[in-house]
Amino acid sequence: MSTFGVKWLRLVIFLLSIGIASWCKPAIAQDYTITKLKLFPDRDEVLIKDVATDSKGFVWFLTNGEIYRYDGYRALDVLRTISDQAQTADMPQHILIDRHDRLWMAGNANLSYLDLRTWKVHPVASVLLPPVEDRAVFSITELPDATIVIAYENGHLLLVNGDEFHRIDDLFELGKKASNKLSPRDMTVWKNKIWVGTTGGSLLSIDPARGYRAQIRKLSGEDSYVRTLIGYADTLFVDVPGHISLRLEDGFVRQMRPKGFKLSDDKYFVVKQGTDMHVYAEDDALYIMDTALRLRQKLSIPTKRKFRTVSVGISKQEIFLGTEEGIFVAYPKTKGLSELMNTNPGPNTSTRGIHVYPDGSLFYGTYSGAGYAEAGGKAVVFPELKHAYTMLPMNDNELLIGTEGGFLKVFDRRTRRIEPLKYSLSPNARAKYLAHLPIYVMCFAETPDDFLIGGMNGLWLLNKKSRELDRYELAGGSPHALDLQIRHMERLRDDRLLLSTSLGLFELNQGKLTKKYPKSGNMGVYKVIVDGSKWWIATQGAGLVAMGSDGSEAARVTTDNGLSNNLIYSLERVDGVMVLGTADGLNLVDAQHRVRRIGRAEGLSQSEFNSGASFVDKARRRVYVGGLSGYTVLDMNQNWFDRNDQLESYVTEIHTSTGKAGQRVRDYTWPYREEKQLTLGYNQSLTALYVGTPGNYRANSEVAYSLNAGDWEPLVRGQFISLIQASPGQYKLSLRTRSFGLENRLNLVTVIKKPHFSQTWWFRGMLALCAAAIVVLWYRSRIAKIRREQDIRNRIAADLHDEVGSSLTRIFFQASALAGAPAAKVPEEVNPEEGRQSRQLELIADTSKQALLTMSDMVWSIDSRFDTMKDLVIRMKDYAYRLREELDFSYRFDEGAEVESGRVSQAVRQNLFLIFKEALINAIKYGDGAEILISLHVDPMIRLVVSNRYPAKLVSFGDRQGGRGLENMELRAGKVGGKLSVSDSEGIFRIVFEIPPKRGM
Template identity: 25%
Template sequence: MIRFFLFCICLFPQILYANNGFSFRYVDMPLALRDGNIKRTVADRKGILWFSTSDGLNRYDGNHVLHFDLVSKPNIVNNNITTLFPGKDDVLWVGTTNGITKFDLRSWTTQHFLLPDQNGNARRLFVRDICEDPKGRVYICTDDAMIYTIEKGELKLVMDLSKVQTPSKGQASLNGVFMPYPGELWALLRGRLLRLKGEGLDYKVEDWYEMPTIKGNISRSVYFSNSGDVLFFAEKSGLYHFHIPSGHLAKVGTEADSGVHKNRDHFIPINDTLVGILANRVGVYTYNVKTRQLGPLMEDIAGNFARNRVMTTYSADGKTYLTSSNGIMVMEASRSPFRNILERSINETNLQSIRSIYQVNANKLYLGSYRDGFLQYNLETSERTIIMNKFVYSMLRWDDNRLLLATEGDGLQWLDTRTDKVTKLAIDTTQALYQSGALNDFTVSLCRESDSTVWVGSYFGVCLLNVYTGKATIPWQSAAGKPLNRSRVFDIYASGRLRFFSSMEGAFVYDTENGRLEQLLMHMPGGYSMLSIYFIRKVGQEYWLGTNGRGLLVLNERLELMREKNTSNGLAGNAAFSFSQVGVNVFIGTNLGLTALNLQNQREKNYYTIDHLPSNEFNHSATFTYGNIVYLGTINGITSFNVNDLQQYRASKQQTNFSFTSFILGNSHGLQQLDNLPYQPLQQLEVPAGTRYFSIRFGSIDDALAQQTFYYRLHETDSWQEIGRYREISFAGIQPGYYNLQVATSLPGENIFHILAAMPLHILPNFYDTWWFRLACVLCIPLIAFLVFRYRVKQMKKEQKLRTQIAGDLHDEVGSTLTRIYFQADLFSMRSNDKASFQQIASASKDALGLMSDLVWSIDARFDTAHDLVARLRDYVTNLQDELETDCTLEIAGNFENRELSQATRQNFFLIFKEAINNAARYSTGCPIKITLQFCDHIQLSVQNNYDATHQKMKNYQGGQGLQYMQIRAAKMKGDLRVDANGQVFIVKLSAPF
């Protein structure tokens, strides 16, 4: 039992290959590169392609192309690239005809290495090949038989192989260098293998393998296995197997294996024991290095090489990249059950759109192609033979040796399957149906009715044709036939006595017993009757209709609609083009993928290009079943599968190489693009403060994602946002914070989102949006208020000090002077006879002294209180009564103790008060002057006196110019002054803020 288990383990890789083989696809290159001469290609650890063209180096991520040359940033040392090698730590080595460039993908910088001559000038350095040891040291071989390495940023010579003495004479050409085993450098010197042993700069020749039985030089493509087995191709002898430990040399295959011996080979690693051998313009063989047996030609992919010459190959991570005249191709071991025929790159404009299929025997397949016309395809050799350039829409088996063909533009044709000869079916052109156009040369569908008659669907209806007489009839004359006879008929299906016609104008059914023709779904609302119908098939006790827009319509035996099946309940697409059935398994080809339905367990499964279908879009009626094999025509060749294999197939959970490839910032400095994003070991991507907008590009060279719809979201709780097939997400006005950008795809007919990649984002805020700035602002408000308060207090103290100083100076200087004048004048008045003059001097001085006293009081900061104002007003009223003998009453109300007044309010209020009292005393008629002073939220003053209303002059004077000055003073302290002169009473009212 254990031996059997071990045997199964050893045999498993071979079984895996035999059952499933390789998948083969073209890389969808941009339009500008489709016709370019791509020379070499490699893939970095992110699966991003780097390739050389005649004008330099290119990077392609499945979305955008970046070009590097002598003047780009960064640049390369020379545009003539001879080799590319992806090294450790995301370094790409670019060998050229004159120098080598080290491209650091993480820092996005390049460093160039040239050889200096004796004078310090750069001399020619033609790089042939590059390899790397396990420690990351690179070895470079040049065309002058030198091996160099790079140490401390400089080129160092390891060995000059031109001085190595070998039995082979001639020029010491060095075409390749390899590091298959630790401590061993292998080189292709003079067309033979040379083994060196050592480390670093110290290598010595260990073995020279002369191999005198081999004719011609060994090519650069050499395969080393872990077991010490070497495969190589000799230009004039073919393929050889060399075992290093024993020195045994043997030719692989026999002369019958002409594909291996006559074509330049490339090796495709599969596993430790199995290797693929690619023979140009033939296909791929397999070879087991342990059993030393050459496998047969791999039929699954042989046809893909029939028109291409592979120039270079590169293998990594189970994938092999091939450059050819048609661009870049990718091969990888696959467990897909789908075998694709005539598949082309999806970027080619002239695809193999297949509309009809018929298999005669195990190897012979007839195809109707839009591009090549009608052709015969050999399933064993992958050879194609074009039979005629006419496009064949349908093929109907008539007998053992003949097929009836429905062509577009050339009517019906007979095909002899023994000779592949085509002859036109004779039609009676004199009959009315032919003259009216009902029978025409643009035929689409066929369905046999009897030994001599066949239903023929065309661009303009359907008719029943006798293939021997060439006469056609339409067996009905009902009005329902009018829309049918002006429509293209896609398919005709016979079920018992009923004949179903699927057309662009809907579905029609003809009852052969009663001769009635009816249009299906005619009376249903919602436009069901006008749907284009591609097929009608009976499944059990139901009829299934494939529509353009509503998926499948399911009718009962009474032809009544029962239910629908579309993308909302499991169908891959809403345009159901083709139908195939094998037992309980039904296969529906749609516009967005293939749906497999199991009638027994009512389960469905959808398949897409991600499962290695050649295209997601199928063609109507392009189906054929050969035993357990189903053939389906697509717009990009044919896919076929064994029903049993499909049921056992489980899609691989391995994700495709999918990366965020570029980061673009837009700010005040312009646009900044960071293309080294895939190689950065970032925990999160930071968006700098002040960024106006930014965008993130993503990509993959996997064609399986080329036709997928992408979605993104910034939080796991957010709903997915659709961005279509565009591979760039742009953001503007995003609030600062932490986000987790996720990109996903959702397959048609499914509500499940498959996350492809995620990138944490941190959008940095502007400094004025940060919490610490806002906190600082909050803390600064009381600080600023305190500083303003301190400043105001300081200014007020300064002002008070100044006012006090001025008041003191006025009092001391001016007051003393006026007092002295007063006393002198008074003294002179007693000594002189002119008493009147001296008396006037004394009176004026006394008045000046009073005015000065009032002014000093008004600006003295020590009296800035309401209490001092009231005291001053009382003194003034008392003095006025004594001097003028005028009766005054002063009433004071409200609380005024300990309440401060500004200097401006105190001064202007006092001056208005004096003016109002003086005017009232001067023009009063003898009645007491009534003064009211009230303190509340304002200071309210009222001065009331009686006056003679008949004396117009006095009335005008009391309310005249003096009032104007009082109004000005009231405005200075933001107060309000009014005059009321009614009857015999004159009132001055003042209200000032307290």
């Protein structure tokens, strides 16, 4: 083929690659991307027989007799969780999840459904099903009108609408009569009827409005086989061999012929009807059609062995392909994200420079050549121009191109020709740098007079008029200071120049070079953008740095703020939003420093972007970013920071254990019951709480959790959260999902651990009430006992006073009267017996008087009405006064003011009074006649002190105690818990009795 023919061939290829999307796709179409789900961590290939999705977006799939639920991280064996409810002898052959979150399981003998909100299996009564020998299931389908159809191989149909079951046996009966089995195949809803295609080339229509009346229509052809039905407007599209076009009373029946591709004649394929689109899938390709069967996009299924697709599910705008290798998901790319793939031949598709003209045409450069595409789609490639690095328009038609190794080229779009730039060397360059001329160009800038050229060996000037090339010389300092790798140049208004180099950011001002970033050390800089008083710097490992006018760091955006990578190759700015091409995906940063990440999961075909390979099409508000495999185009008319489809994480499983034996309970219903609170018994532990994120394949999602507003901990694939033997209380578990690098979506779960009944407030309250009741009862019983004792003491005292006292008083008076009567005038020698009788009567009177006094003391000590310190002091003073009348001694009684209000127990009162009496008698008996001192104080303890002076002559210590007096006083003090102390010094004898107030009062 001639060179001219090769060029035209390449032109046509490029034209198709760029123009087909806009020519063939409808306006509502979006580009799709496809990925494979990692269903199990230990294997890549899984034989899928059926696939479905639930209302939360979790993927359910059927393998060889096993049903699994995939939550984005792990696959749950569903049949194992219901093994005690379902019949395991009949393995499921098909599954379906309806819009009420019921998992229908159809086997060759039984039919049942699992209610996902209760995890209870509901078997369908056998009487509603066909005979056992006719229960081989072909398919189970939910139609757009929510009718569930179970199609059996022998022709039986079971329709489920809500809780109503309807069995249609017309196909079975017809096949039975004709001795030729008619099996149902695809079905659809069209014109308010249910249409079923059969293996016999007939259509079965079922009218729900007329009691599910069935009617069979035979299509033309003896061996026709209805594989697929799709209803659209007035047409029922039918996939059968041959040509079909006939008129029914309901509309037209026509051959299914998609626009843009052809149904295969020899490959196994599946056609799935959706609401807004239809899907055709073969073993290695997926075709997405609109409702009118026009091709929207073809995708290659990234299968390794080209195993066939056996099941297709459509959920909203996502397509799930169940294949013999696994599950593939096709989903729309992020809106506003598209790609420009060059068609230059060669293995190296890495791209560098790109320039978009005002009319929409563009020129691009790759390592495999360059190309030019007009706005209308015409294109031409230049395989000879390799390594085109940077571009700058010289005028409306000529484009200055800097290359890696070929210095400067010029593209003239009028002639479609690329020529080397013709220039001459200045005398300075010829004299000094003839052996070191620039050949590696990395960036361009311009002044009114010159083109500025930055490369691997410094800065050069190209005069616009004379085309004379000269080396930029510094006014001072080292002459080789500008021998830098200049990656980008930004010209300021006052003719200053910012140079982004491999060593940092430099400012060039009137021949003086000053380093601006970093302040110390070296850090490569790829580009700088001036935003008012800030300089935004794209660094080679430190993220995006903002430097203020004073040279200080004003802000920094790194991976800690959500940036996908800290190595930033390219940087552009459109209306306050900066676009960063990094070593790992694209990033957008707005004025609030929010980060919006764009990665492979959103349809980005490349992750690493090249230095300087970016361009802003201001007229159309598009940003072109070149990478290792073409250009990524961002439509900046989109609001990239207003994402309503942020991913959300759900609690998928909860495992608890109870008691020491560890009885386990598992709950799989949380995503569907939308519970927010988990209650654990006092002896329960949360052994595992699993989290799932449906749709995590279409965003760079991150999941973390926080307990009681603590630190956020990341959750890796399949990791669970546990609370083992937690203390009773409330635990706030926050789940944070961050997708697209934007703000987080939170899901809060409250875990309440109930306390043991002994730890509850009501139990403790009951204990407190019981204790209080016991104290009250004890106190009342104590008061009652004291009162009873007081009553007994008062009664005894009254009886002693009234009975014994009166008797002693009569004896005393009678004896006194007899002893005091005048004797008869008789001679003394005649009356000696009468003198003795008179003396005896006097002794009886004295004894009676002493007994009366003793009884009075006893009555006083017993009577509870005198249990006060005041009464005790009165009694002690009365005793001392009466004793002084008899014995004529001197004393002084000191008492504290606190005795007026103090109380004293009966035992202390009695023993204290007896000790006082004993001490006072001994003080009188053995004293020298000096004044006796008596002191009684109550605060802080009861303290009685009796002291006297004794004669100078030697008297033994024991004699001064009155024989056994000291021993008796010590015994009495010990009875009431008191302390008796005796001191003898300097002629003073002192007895001190002390008792604590708690014992005495």
